[in-house]
Amino acid sequence: MSTPAATAPRPAHPAPSRRAxxxxxxxxxxxxxxxxxxxxxxSVLVLLPxxxxxxxSTEGHFWTSVTSRQxxxxxxxxxxxxxxxxxxxxxxxxxxxxxxxxDQFRGKGIVNALIDLPxxxxxxxxxLTLLALYGRNSPxxxxxxxxxxxxxxxxxxxTLPFVVRAVQPVLMELDVEMEEAAASLGASGLxxxxxxxxxxxxxxxxxxxxxxxxxxxxxxxxxxxxxxxVPFDTQVSAVYIFKQIESDNPTGAAAVSVVLLALSxxxxxxxxxxxxxxxxxxx
Amino acid sequence: xxxxxxxxxxxxxxxxxxxxxLVLYRTFEPGVGAVYDSVxxxxxxxxxxxxxxxxxxxxxxxxxxxxLTALVLVRGRFRGKAVLxxxxxxxxxxxxxxxxxxxxxxxxxxxxxxxPFQVIFSVPGMILATVFVSLPFVAREVxxxxxxxxxxxxxxxxxxxxxxxxxxxxxxxxxxRWGIAYGVVLSTARxxxxxxxxxxxxxxxxxxxxxxxxxxxxxxxxxxxxxxxAASALLAVIALVTLLAMTRLRPRKEGAG
Numbered sequence: 001m002s003t004p005a006a007t008a009p010r011p012a013h014p015a016p017s018r019r020a021x022x023x024x025x026x027x028x029x030x031x032x033x034x035x036x037x038x039x040x041x042x043s044v045l046v047l048l049p050x051x052x053x054x055x056x057s058t059e060g061h062f063w064t065s066v067t068s069r070q071x072x073x074x075x076x077x078x079x080x081x082x083x084x085x086x087x088x089x090x091x092x093x094x095x096x097x098x099x100x101x102x103d104q105f106r107g108k109g110i111v112n113a114l115i116d117l118p119x120x121x122x123x124x125x126x127x128l129t130l131l132a133l134y135g136r137n138s139p140x141x142x143x144x145x146x147x148x149x150x151x152x153x154x155x156x157x158x159t160l161p162f163v164v165r166a167v168q169p170v171l172m173e174l175d176v177e178m179e180e181a182a183a184s185l186g187a188s189g190l191x192x193x194x195x196x197x198x199x200x201x202x203x204x205x206x207x208x209x210x211x212x213x214x215x216x217x218x219x220x221x222x223x224x225x226x227x228x229x230v231p232f233d234t235q236v237s238a239v240y241i242f243k244q245i246e247s248d249n250p251t252g253a254a255a256v257s258v259v260l261l262a263l264s265x266x267x268x269x270x271x272x273x274x275x276x277x278x279x280x281x282x283x
Numbered sequence: 284x285x286x287x288x289x290x291x292x293x294x295x296x297x298x299x300x301x302x303x304x305l306v307l308y309r310t311f312e313p314g315v316g317a318v319y320d321s322v323x324x325x326x327x328x329x330x331x332x333x334x335x336x337x338x339x340x341x342x343x344x345x346x347x348x349x350x351l352t353a354l355v356l357v358r359g360r361f362r363g364k365a366v367l368x369x370x371x372x373x374x375x376x377x378x379x380x381x382x383x384x385x386x387x388x389x390x391x392x393x394x395x396x397x398x399p400f401q402v403i404f405s406v407p408g409m410i411l412a413t414v415f416v417s418l419p420f421v422a423r424e425v426x427x428x429x430x431x432x433x434x435x436x437x438x439x440x441x442x443x444x445x446x447x448x449x450x451x452x453x454x455x456x457x458x459x460r461w462g463i464a465y466g467v468v469l470s471t472a473r474x475x476x477x478x479x480x481x482x483x484x485x486x487x488x489x490x491x492x493x494x495x496x497x498x499x500x501x502x503x504x505x506x507x508x509x510x511x512x513a514a515s516a517l518l519a520v521i522a523l524v525t526l527l528a529m530t531r532l533r534p535r536k537e538g539a540g
Contacts, residue, residue, distance in 0.1 A: 034351050034354060034355050035355050035359055035361060037348075037351060038348065038351055038352045038355045039367065041348050041352075042352070042367060042370050042371060045411075045414060045415060045418060046370050046371075046373055046374060046415065047370060048395075049385030049386055049388070049415070050373070050377075050385060052385055052388040052394070052395055053381065053384060053385045053388060055388075056388050092291075092294055095287055095290060095294075096291045098287060099287055099288050099291040099292070100291075103287070103288050105288060111292070111295065112530075113527075113529075113530040114299055114300065114526075115295075116526055116529055116530075117299055117526060118299070119469075119472070120472050120476075120522040120523070120526045120529070121476070121518070121522040122475070122476030122477075122478060122496050122499075122518050123476065123478055123479070123496075124476075124478040124496045124499050124500055125306075125476075125499060125515045125518050125519060128306065128499060128503060128511060128515050129303055129305075129306045129515070130302050132305050132309055132512075133301060133302040133305050134302075139305065153298075156298060157298055157299070157302075160298060214375075214376045215376075217378070218376070218378025218379065218380070218381065219378070220379050220478070220479035220482075221379070221496070224479075224500070225500070225503060237378075238378045238479070239380075241378070241380045241384060242380050242482075242483065245380075245383070245387065245483060250384070250387070250388060253384050254384065254388065257378070257381040257384055257385075260377075260378050260381055261377065261381060264376035264377055264378075265369075265373075265376075267376060268369060268372055268376050269369075272369075
């Protein structure tokens with residue numbers, strides 16, 4: 001295998017074995033230079049800014065900043081509403097995915113495309129949009145602007161696609177024969193769903209719900225208009241951080257940011273574990 | 284079946300379709316002329332231009348480095364790969380406000396990095412914020428395609444005497460094209476629509492550091508509801524084009540493997 005690709009750039013490896021040569025070829029385009037460039041890029045762009053936040057948070061009294069009444073109230077509300085949103089998504093997202101995969105009706109393609117709308121629509125527009133229907137000048141007479149319900153609604157909007165898009169492919173690949181076997185053995189529709197289908201979907205539902213949770217915890221754009229930002233009531237952590245930056249309290253902002261950051265990391269880790277479980281099940 | 288369909292479609296209608304439809308209706312209620320006037324004021328045109336400019340810088344950067352990142356993550360063998368992978372995903376999970384704060388702390392007054400030009404409350408900071416939030420899209424879309432395509436064709440090319448560069452340009456890149464296209468669409472949409480991170484690092488001066496999303500908020504806060512709707516409609520149209528592109532590209536991307 002004396003190809004130019006395998007021999008030219010590696011003087012450090014004398015007489016490469018077949019396997020080493022194959023490995024070198026596999027690394028095509030991902031040599032040490034590429035690794036270096038990517039490492040620098042990610043470090044400067046992601047790692048360094050995050051390090052600056054963590055460093056800043058330790059300058060003041062971290063614990064005092066995080067446990068100030070306003071910060072705690074915002075954190076509690078953010079976590080509570082995000083958990084609720086994740087739960088709602090787990091149920092409704094699964095249902096929507098189910099209808100999109102198993103049901104047949106006209107316009108299904110359009111509905112399927114619409115699911116991604118919250119990803120495509122800028123968050124500030126999403127907030128304004130919900131405010132038009134469920135705000136002061138609501139044509140249907142529902143005014144929930146500046147309430148906790150409004151925050152919940154905004155978060156439901158922006159996180160809608162996560163569970164649907166996680167469950168859909170799993171549902172498509174699911175073997176119908178198992179269900180038919182269960183039905184032929186006398187299982188009811190509900191029992192088949194609970195015993196056969198649901199267990200197969202659980203990892204996908206959980207990872208979609210975890211993504212919704214992570215997104216909800218940090219959400220800002222869609223919430224900022226509709227929440228009215230009432231401290232101790234409808235203020236979420238992201239808006240709290242924004243207000244602290246505006247009122248020149250970067251230490252306090254950084255402290256709460258670190259809490260959100262830790263949460264994000266934990267959720268990312270959880271999703272990674274879930275994906276590993278899923279791929280092991282598939283194998 | 285009937286009941287589940289009814290519940291699912293009602294849910295989607297109340298959450299997505301009716302609100303978006305209503306905003307479009309409210310926008311064009313005063314007539315198309317008024318909307319046109321509202322999105323062609325100097326402030327609106329400048330916001331639109333800046334939005335496009337930022338996307339035009341951020342998206343190509345993230346595309347080139349995203350492809351490179353995917354190559355490194357899929358094909359590279361090195362210690363700390365899991366850490367790098369987690370770092371690439373991090374922008375998805377971080378609050379945009381925290382992104383903005385981190386840039387202020389890094390490049391702002393008394394920050395760690397002192398550049399000879401102004402970054403925070405200026406366009407470079409807004410570009411940095413946008414690059415940050417749209418960083419993972421291309422890498423995340425390209426990596427699975429790369430994994431699926433494998434490297435047999437490239438090895439075959441190598442045994443036939445192709446150089447690394449030739450194999451990359453003629454074999455690898457064409458195989459990745461739909462994954463790349465999908466990633467570019469997603470990161471463009473995110474770049475144009477980003478609000479939180481950009482909001483923190485912008486001075487929000489009309490005509491110089493306002494993007495379209497910032498303009499929407501500003502008009503809303505100034506009780507110019509019609510103007511906010513008009514700017515929103517413009518963004519909604521961009522979103523619909525994005526959606527169309529996503530729908531068109533998805534089967535090709537999935538068929539690529």
